[in-house]
Each structure stands twice: as C-alpha cells, then as structure tokens.
Amino acid sequence: MSKSIKRPLPLLTEENRFFWTSGADGKLRFLQCTACGNYVHPPSPVCDKCLSLQLEVVPVSGRAKLAAVTVNHQMWMPMIEPPYVVGIVELEEQESIRLTTNIIKCKENELEIGMPLEVEFEECEDVFLPMFAPAAQKSKS
Amino acid sequence: MEKFEYKSAVTGLGMSEVGRRLMRDPMALTVDACLAAMEDAGLTREDVDGVCTYPGNVPGAGGFSGAGAHDLIDVLRLRPNYHNSGLEQAGQLGSIVTAMMAVAAGLCRHVLCFRTVWEATYVQLQRTGKIRYSGGGGRLSGGMEYRIPYGAASAANWIGMFCSRYMHDYGMTKEQLGQIPLNGRRNAALNPYAVYREPMSMEDYLSARVVSSPLGLFDCDVPCDASVAFIISHVDAVKDCRRGCGVGFEAIGTANTERVSWDQGDLHYLSGIDGAAKMLWTRTDLKPEHMDMAQLYDGFSFNTVCWLEKLGFCDVGEAGAFLEGGQRIARDGELPLNTNGGQLSGGRLHGYGFLHEACVQLLGEGGERQLPNGPRTAVISSGGGVPGSALILTAP
Numbered sequence: 001m002s003k004s005i006k007r008p009l010p011l012l013t014e015e016n017r018f019f020w021t022s023g024a025d026g027k028l029r030f031l032q033c034t035a036c037g038n039y040v041h042p043p044s045p046v047c048d049k050c051l052s053l054q055l056e057v058v059p060v061s062g063r064a065k066l067a068a069v070t071v072n073h074q075m076w077m078p079m080i081e082p083p084y085v086v087g088i089v090e091l092e093e094q095e096s097i098r099l100t101t102n103i104i105k106c107k108e109n110e111l112e113i114g115m116p117l118e119v120e121f122e123e124c125e126d127v128f129l130p131m132f133a134p135a136a137q138k139s140k141s
Numbered sequence: 142m143e144k145f146e147y148k149s150a151v152t153g154l155g156m157s158e159v160g161r162r163l164m165r166d167p168m169a170l171t172v173d174a175c176l177a178a179m180e181d182a183g184l185t186r187e188d189v190d191g192v193c194t195y196p197g198n199v200p201g202a203g204g205f206s207g208a209g210a211h212d213l214i215d216v217l218r219l220r221p222n223y224h225n226s227g228l229e230q231a232g233q234l235g236s237i238v239t240a241m242m243a244v245a246a247g248l249c250r251h252v253l254c255f256r257t258v259w260e261a262t263y264v265q266l267q268r269t270g271k272i273r274y275s276g277g278g279g280r281l282s283g284g285m286e287y288r289i290p291y292g293a294a295s296a297a298n299w300i301g302m303f304c305s306r307y308m309h310d311y312g313m314t315k316e317q318l319g320q321i322p323l324n325g326r327r328n329a330a331l332n333p334y335a336v337y338r339e340p341m342s343m344e345d346y347l348s349a350r351v352v353s354s355p356l357g358l359f360d361c362d363v364p365c366d367a368s369v370a371f372i373i374s375h376v377d378a379v380k381d382c383r384r385g386c387g388v389g390f391e392a393i394g395t396a397n398t399e400r401v402s403w404d405q406g407d408l409h410y411l412s413g414i415d416g417a418a419k420m421l422w423t424r425t426d427l428k429p430e431h432m433d434m435a436q437l438y439d440g441f442s443f444n445t446v447c448w449l450e451k452l453g454f455c456d457v458g459e460a461g462a463f464l465e466g467g468q469r470i471a472r473d474g475e476l477p478l479n480t481n482g483g484q485l486s487g488g489r490l491h492g493y494g495f496l497h498e499a500c501v502q503l504l505g506e507g508g509e510r511q512l513p514n515g516p517r518t519a520v521i522s523s524g525g526g527v528p529g530s531a532l533i534l535t536a537p
Binding site for chain 2: 007008009010011012013016041042067068069070071072073074076077080082084086087088096097098099100101102113124127129131
C-alpha cells in the first residue's frame with residue numbers, strides 16, 4: 001500500500017462502495033453475474049450481457065494487461081504533479097473490463113502496450129484507489 | 142415517404158466575435174449571434190417559433206455552458222411553440238437534428254439554434270479570483286470518479302490513450318497525425334475570425350510541448366469565447382427568407398451503438414462515432430467520394446482521424462497513409478477538410494463551427510477562403526468519446 005497525496009476522490013454510494021473500498025484487504029473486486037459469469041463495470045444493477053439482476057461482488061486476481069497509455073505532462077490539478085502515467089488496463093479475467101488508472105513503478109521508456117501488470121492500492125481517506133505496477137517488478141520486490 | 146431531412150433547410154447564419162478572453166458576458170455573445178442569424182435569414186423575432194441549443198444551462202459547467210434556452214427565450218422575449226436543450230444528445234449537432242425534427246413534425250416554421258462558449262474568459266475570471274471555481278471541494282460522481290482521482294482530468298488524457306493505441310497497432314506516425322493541425326492552420330490564415338492564423342511548420346508542430354503523449358499542444362483545440370447561431374426553416378418557408386433559398390439536409394447519422402464510455406469499448410477509435418457514421422450512409426444514395434468537402438470534429442486531431450475512417454474516407458487503420466503529406470485534405474485536394482481552420486486553429490466553437498463553415502461554403506459566401514468550382518455537398522460531424530452525430534448538407 002503506497003502513501004497517498006490529497007486527490008479528488010469518488011463519492012461513495014451504495015452501488016460503488018464495494019469497489020472503492022475493496023483494497024482494504026489488498027484485493028480488487030468487481031460485480032459478476034451469477035447467471036452468465038459476465039463481469040460488469042462500472043457497478044450497475046444489471047448484467048449488460050444477459051440482463052440478469054443477480055450480481056455478486058467477487059474478488060479477482062488483480063492481474064491485468066496495459067491496453068492504452070499516455071504520459072501526462074500538463075498540470076490539471078495542483079495536488080497531482082506531472083509528469084505521471086495514465087493507462088487503461090484490461091482485466092485478466094475478462095479483457096472487456098477496463099480500468100483507467102495510474103501505471104506506477106515503471107519508467108516511461110519501459111511502458112509497452114500489452115505488458116502484464118498487477119494491482120497495488122493507494123489509500124486515500126476512506127478510498128483505496130487501484131493502481132497498477134509491472135507484474136514482474138512487483139514479484140521481485 | 143419522403144425522408145424528414147428534406148423538410149428543413151438552413152436559412153440563417155450568425156456568429157458573434159470569436160476570441161480569447163473577450164471578457165464579455167456569454168449572453169451578450171449569444172444575443173449577437175442570434176440576432177445576426179435572424180437578420181441573415183431576413184426574419185424578426187415574431188417569426189421565430191422554435192429554440193434548440195446544446196448543452197443548455199448546466200450548473201457548474203463554467204465556460205462550457207454559455208446560455209440556456211430559457212435564458213435566451215426570456216432575454217429576446219421569444220414565443221416558441223417548441224424548445225429544447227440538453228447535454229445528453231448526439232453531439233453538439235444533435236441540437237440541429239432536434240430542430241429539424243421539430244420542423245418536420247409541423248411544430249415550427251423557423252427554429253433558432255445556438256451554441257455559446259466562454260471558456261477563455263471563464264478561466265481568466267477564475268485565475269483573477271473574480272469567479273469562484275464551482276467544481277472543487279466535493280466528491281466526484283457521474284463517471285468522473287473513475288478518471289479524475291488518477292489525474293486523468295482532461296480529454297487530452299483520455300483521447301491521448303486511444304491515439305497511442307491506434308498508433309501502436311496501425312503505425313500512424315506523429316507526422317501523419319500532424320497533417321490535421323497543419324492543414325487547419327493553413328486554412329485559418331484565410332479565415333478572418335480564426336483565433337490562430339500565423340503560419341505553422343511541421344517542425345513547430347513536432348517541437349511543441351507535450352500535453353499528454355502522443356498529443357502535443359497543437360493536437361488540442363483552442364478554448365475561446367464565441368456564439369454561433371442558425372435558423373432552421375421549413376422548406377415551405379424558405380421562400381420567405383432573405384436569400385429565398387437555404388442549405389439542404391441530405392442525411393443525418395445519430396445512432397449510438399457503443400458503450401457510452403471513455404474506456405470500456407474499442408480502444409482504437411473514440412466511442413460514439415461508429416454508429417452515427419454507419420447510419421449516415423444508410424439514409425442517402427450519396428457515397429464518400431461524392432463529398433466536396435468534410436468539416437469534421439477536431440476537438441483533438443485524433444477525433445478527426447476517427448471520423449475520417451469511420452465515415453469511410455479510408456480503410457481501417459489507413460488514416461495515417463490517407464493523411465500522408467497532407468495533399469488529400471488540402472483546399473485543392475480530393476477532400477478539403479476543415480476549411481475555416483477547424484477548432485484547432487479557428488477556435489473551439491464546439492461543433493457549431495463545422496455547420497457554419499459548411500453553409501458558408503455551400504452558399505458560395507466564403508470570400509477569400511471560398512472553395513473553387515462551386516461545392517455542392519458537405520459532410521460534417523461532432524463528437525467522439527461522447528456520442529456524436531454526422532450530417533450531409535447540400536447546396537441550394
């Protein structure tokens with residue numbers, strides 16, 4: 001768990017609270033349809049594949065693949081200082097489930113679309129923000 | 142049954158001054174543009190019986206939301222049979238489609254449409270403490286909570302990621318992408334209201350500061366202050382207007398077939414474009430090769446890449462090759478693109494600038510920047526990342 005800076009944070013609702021607090025035990029969780037197995041994100045009351053209303057919160061491996069990436073150089077908010085890396089990662093369990101997140105602990109010239117990543121959480125107030133670091137590097141540390 | 146597109150035409154064009162930090166009230170800009178559009182159409186406010194706008198009065202939206210439909214109706218004491226505004230529609234040009242439908246439904250004869258931005262002035266007022274930032278302090282919701290905590294605060298970040306993926310998989314180079322802003326800048330030199338008119342070289346483009354890789358400063362459009370307005374008239378009422386003719390609508394594309402999302406769909410193309418582009422060609426016998434010009438959304442250079450491909454001007458993954466050298470999209474090329482400089486150099490008129498420019502060209506009123514040989518057709522678009530729309534327009 002990395003220490004936090006003062007970030008703008010999500011409003012926690014009954015629908016999304018499980019997602020944003022999931023990292024408390026180091027695990028990433030998503031909604032999964034009990035009928036067809038489809039993962040659903042962002043949190044929603046209905047499976048977008050089969051329209052079943054029976055969804056449950058399940059832990060996932062936390063492994064993902066880098067699907068798109070940008071290095072941000074412009075300051076948008078005084079509390080988050082550039083440069084920093086923003087990426088879209090695809091979940092190992094279902095690649096259509098993506099998170100926009102920060103890619104951490106990775107040099108800019110080592111960023112590569114398709115690279116394996118693993119979740120790490122940053123605790124900010126009552127929120128655990130999922131971020132992603134190179135999988136290999138993490139296992140070494 | 143005759144398609145509804147043929148029931149209406151653009152009979153009036155209006156535009157306020159366009160600039161950076163004009164320090165004018167957005168309603169003043171709106172009134173300028175709306176009165177100009179009415180005058181251009183030869184109409185009075187008694188003739189206007191409809192009002193449509195994007196996005197309307199959106200609390201907390203700052204310089205993005207200039208004036209609402211209700212505000213304008215009250216300020217000008219209009220008496221519309223029908224009015225509408227909204228953020229959730231098929232792009233900024235979705236409000237034009239709503240006006241066309243109000244006309245085709247028989248509710249209105251002359252609909253006033255407008256889009257006002259005052260982003261440059263709003264930021265200046267914030268910086269000087271004359272207006273308080275309305276978005277800060279609270280927790281995030283409405284979809285923003287999935288991006289903003291990570292500093293992914295700007296569309297430059299979100300679109301930068303799509304552009305990186307596209308370039309990675311299809312091999313488009315930065316030089317090829319740069320043909321869009323370079324072409325815009327060349328065209329802006331001929332446009333008196335364009336914000337940036339001084340020449341720009343490929344070297345200037347490539348050496349500009351990076352905003353969010355691979356997007357540099359000149360891949361991002363220019364926030365400005367402006368209002369653009371139109372009169373959309375019933376075809377039977379066109380004869381009552383000043384010109385006695387109008388710019389026709391041939392087809393609209395408003396379909397939204399993808400997830401409304403910045404990260405859950407295809408990562409090669411911005412969402413909200415594919416469905417609109419496909420629908421457009423189902424409503425006409427015309428083909429891409431019949432288009433005499435394209436005025437395609439360029440909030441970021443990459444938006445235009447997506448529209449060019451999805452509209453079928455080049456094959457999947459071939460936009461880089463299509464743009465190579467810039468000749469095809471030049472004023473004298475096979476597909477003159479963004480002939481007023483687009484939003485990259487002309488200023489972020491936020492969708493309405495593309496309709497304005499297409500009408501100016503199709504009416505033959507482009508002055509120094511008029512395309513030669515009397516263009517007869519134009520394809521225009523707005524959106525990408527958010528649901529968009531596309532329209533085909535025809536000369537009178």
